[in-house]
Amino acid sequence: MNPGDLFADLPESLSEEAFEDLLRASGLRIERIVSQGHTSPEQGWYDQAENEWVLVLRGAGRLQFDDGEEVYLRPGQYLTIPAHRRHRVSWTSPDELTVWLAVFYP
Numbered sequence: 034m035n036p037g038d039l040f041a042d043l044p045e046s047l048s049e050e051a052f053e054d055l056l057r058a059s060g061l062r063i064e065r066i067v068s069q070g071h072t073s074p075e076q077g078w079y080d081q082a083e084n085e086w087v088l089v090l091r092g093a094g095r096l097q098f099d100d101g102e103e104v105y106l107r108p109g110q111y112l113t114i115p116a117h118r119r120h121r122v123s124w125t126s127p128d129e130l131t132v133w134l135a136v137f138y139p
Contacts, residue, residue, distance in 0.1 A: 037055065039055075039065060039090060039132065039134065040090075040091070040132065043067060043130055043132070044067060044130075046069075047067065047068070047069045047071070047130075049071065050066060050067065050068045050071045051066070051067040052064060052065075052066055053065045053066075053067075060138060060139050061136070061137070061138050062083075062136070062137040062138075063134070063135070063136050063137075064134075064135045064136075064137070065132065065133070065134060065135075066132075066133040066134075066135060067130055067131070067132055067133075068092070068094065068122070068125035068126075068130070068131040068133070069092075069125065069126070069127065069129070069130050069131065070125055070126070070127035071122065071125050072121070072122050072123055072124060072125065073121035073122045073123070074121075077121065078099055078119040078120065078121050079119065079120050079121060080117055080119045081114075081116060081117070081137070082116055082117070083116055083137045083138060083139055084113065084114065084115055084116050084137070084138050084139070085113070085114040085135055085136070085137050086111060086112075086113050086114075086135070086136040086138070087106070087111060087112055087114065087133055087134070087135045087136075088109075088110070088111040088133065088134045088135075089106040089107060089108055089109070089110055089111070089131065089132070089133055090108060090132040090133070090134055091108055091129070091130060091131065091132040092108070092125065092126040092129050092130055092131025092132060093105070093106065093107045093108075093125070093126045093131060094106050094122060094124065094125040094126070094131050094133065095122070095123045095124040095125075096112065096114075096120050096121070096122060096123065097120065097121050097122075097123035098118060098119065098120045099119040099120070103123065
């Protein structure tokens, strides 16, 4: 068995966010997201049917919720976003890669 590495094969430049499924199983998905100065589209909100647990591994990002709440996350910080809590990425560090680990579950 070969171990995986969350920091392997990081893009050197990004024209848009990079999403990679690391694991898919019944009712569970683990995804690596890599951003650099990216945000969600202005008119777009994520409204997911599943819960999301998100962790910033490197860099920094800010999540905005449709009720006006904003949460800033730096390395090591995580947040659970309940299903159907509308949110968007309002900022990610422009000077370095931001590496997120997202876990989606029922």
